[in-house]
Amino acid sequence: MTQPTPSRFPVPPVDSLPEDIRSRLLTVQEKSGFIPNVFLTLAFRPDEFRAFFAYHDALMDKDGGLTKAEREMIVVATSSANQCQYCVIAHGAILRIRAKNPLIADQIASNYRKADITPRQRAMLDFAMKVSQEAHLVSDADFAELSVLGFSYDDVWDIAAISAFFALSNRIANVAAMRPNDEFYLMGRLPKA
The missing domain is CATH 1.20.5.810 (AhpD-like)
Structure with a gap:
């Protein structure tokens, strides 16, 4: 083989x-x-x-209103919607490590609305998905809803930028038939030896 x-x-x-x-x-x-x-x-x-x-x-890699795990949640959710196997697998591994939760990446990749996340994180992912799939429908109402949940303008920019950047990444990865490294599959699932 x-x-x-x-x-x-x-x-x-x-x-x-x-x-x-x-x-x-x-x-x-x-x-x-x-x-x-x-x-x-x-x-x-x-x-x-x-x-x-x-x-x-x-x-x-920056500090801000979103944790590094939340940034990875955005990548996993939007990459799943964009059917990007590479990014779901690779960033799922990073998410498991950053969240210190072996289940979260699979939950978010399959259906973030049923994942064990906070209502604030669910709203973050709802907005990220809107940017990823229907950015032309983003409105002032979206900003108002996110503001009520404590998201700043910088946070909203980050959510949108991560979603948009990974839409590009997802498309390149799919065109390239980028294969996830085998190592990613077990990362963050089992305690380190």
Whole structure:
């Protein structure tokens, strides 16, 4: 049996990549034990790799009114609606780790409305899904509802930006037939040895 490829697109050898990209891949590999296929796939286009991860990091790694787990909830819910296997599996693993909950990613991916989340998080995901699927219908009423629940303008921007950014990511991953790394499937499900 042949090893499945990470993507439909050519994956350049790590040692042939520009130094900044190679360094990032090796740092991720050292931290997680493997290189996620999204890094290998996007390395095909170095300038876009840099732009993609700059915006990704600006949205996902910052402090603010949304926790890092809530940011991952947005990714998992909207990626499920966009039928992006890669992002559901990869970000589901990150969500399980950040939420310290082995069940939450599966609940959100299958039906976030029935997941064990707070009413505030449900409203956050309702808005994220609206941005993902029907952004043209977003109105002042959505902002008012989110404000009542304690979301600031910055929080609303973050919810919308994460949803929109991952809509792009979901589409590229689907076109590329990006394969989730096997390692993602067990991450955050079992206690560390």
